[in-house]
Amino acid sequence: MEYVILAVVIAVVAVGAIAGLVVTGRRRKQLPPRATTPVVTAPAPEAPEAVEAPATEAPPVEQPAGAPTEARVESVEAPEAELPVEEALAPPAIEVPEPTAGRLVRLRSRLSRSQNTLGKGLLTLLSRDRLDEDTWEEIEETLLTADVGVAATQELVDSLRTRVKVLGTRTPAELRTLLAEELTGLIGTDADRSLRTAKHEDGRPAVVLVVGVNGVGKTTTSGKLGRVLVADGRSVVLGAADTFRAAAADQLQTWGERVGARTVRGPEGGDPASVAFDAVKEGIAEGADTVLIDTAGRLHTKTGLMDELGKVKRVVEKHGPVDEVLLVLDATTGQNGLVQARVFAEVVDITGIVLTKLDGTAKGGIVISVQRELGVPVKLIGLGEGADDLAPFEPAAFVDALIGD
Secondary structure, three states: OHHHHHHHHHHHHHHHHHHHHHHHHHHHHHOOOOOHHHHHHOOOOHHHHHHHHHHHOOHHHHHHHOOOHHHHHHHHHHHHHHHHHHHHHOOOOOOOOOOOOOHHHHOHHHHHHHHHHHHHHHHHHHOOOOOOHHHHHHHHHHHHHOOOOHHHHHHHHHHHHHHHHHHOOOOHHHHHHHHHHHHHHHHOOOOOOOOOOOOOOOOOOEEEEEEOOOOOOHHHHHHHHHHHHHHOOOOEEEEEOOOOOHHHHHHHHHHHHHHOOEEEEOOOOOOHHHHHHHHHHHHHHHOOOEEEEEOOOOOOOOOOHHHHHHHHHHHHOOOOOOOEEEEEEEHHHOHHHHHHHHHHHHHOOOOEEEEEOHHHOOOOOHHHHHHHHHOOOEEEEEOOOOOOOEEEOOHHHHHHHHHOO
8 A cells, every 4th residue: 555655656746747847848949049149139239339429420421321430531531642643643734934025124123223323323423513523433433333344434424424515404304315325325226136046948946055154044044045935936945965963954854844845855974065966956856946055054074164165066066057156144243254255255156145133233234344345245134033034135125224214
């Protein structure tokens, strides 16, 4: 009997245990798997951050983008990075120089320093009530200080003495007219001051040599002269025959690029005559109107500068005659400039003079003395550092600027 009761108890416990297992199994089937729980809940903290950031800053821009920060930065910076590249690759704009006709009149104010010493100084002396010997000596001194030259000074003083005696009473207007006539006569109005830069009938370009020592602004003057020729309707080829200075060819090429003129150059320290020859050859091939050659002002070899200039001229003349040889002089050097002029004139046939830095000197009389010394006219004058400050020389306009109103 006891065994029967024990067996029944064991059976009841076993049935209960089995029932519990069954219920637990059913509950496990109804619950979601444990593995999926982290996958669902893991992004939950990030979602509010993704929503809150654009909501407080710029909803219209960043919410639709949905791209990483790096992508948004590239899309903004890309156009900014491209602009400088496009500007760098763009060809330089070609400048149109201002016309040379009447340029000296437009640059009249640049002669203020010269007019104060020469023109206005003379007018002040001549306006004195009594013109005694002391006054005439002061007039002579003023002319000599302005580098008019001894012979020209004596000639001018003698003529003024005579005309003042005949004139008698002297009004400021009469004195101004008198002085203007005398100075214009000394400078001369009959000389041919035109530049021979037109193409020859056989199609050869005109050849212009620019000579002078270093320091007078020769290469800069050559570049400005290129602008003058372009302004006058000429097509120009530049020859960088100053191979001594490394920067000379670069400087001349920059001037040429500004007006659309090509520059022929050679290696640094190369043969200047060879560069000049190639420049003329290129000018012929291109059908240019003018070939402008900037020569050296000094050399790095033992060959004398004057010998080298003679060689350059002879080599260029294998293509044909040289039309212009322009000597560049610094007006501020005064009598030293005249010494340079004599030396150059012995080697090459100078056809015209370019006076630079005339706006920065009180020695405007060098226009008179250098013409008398060489027997060739001043054709161009430099009146500043601007690109268009090189002007064709006009005697009447020059004297008018010297004397002032």
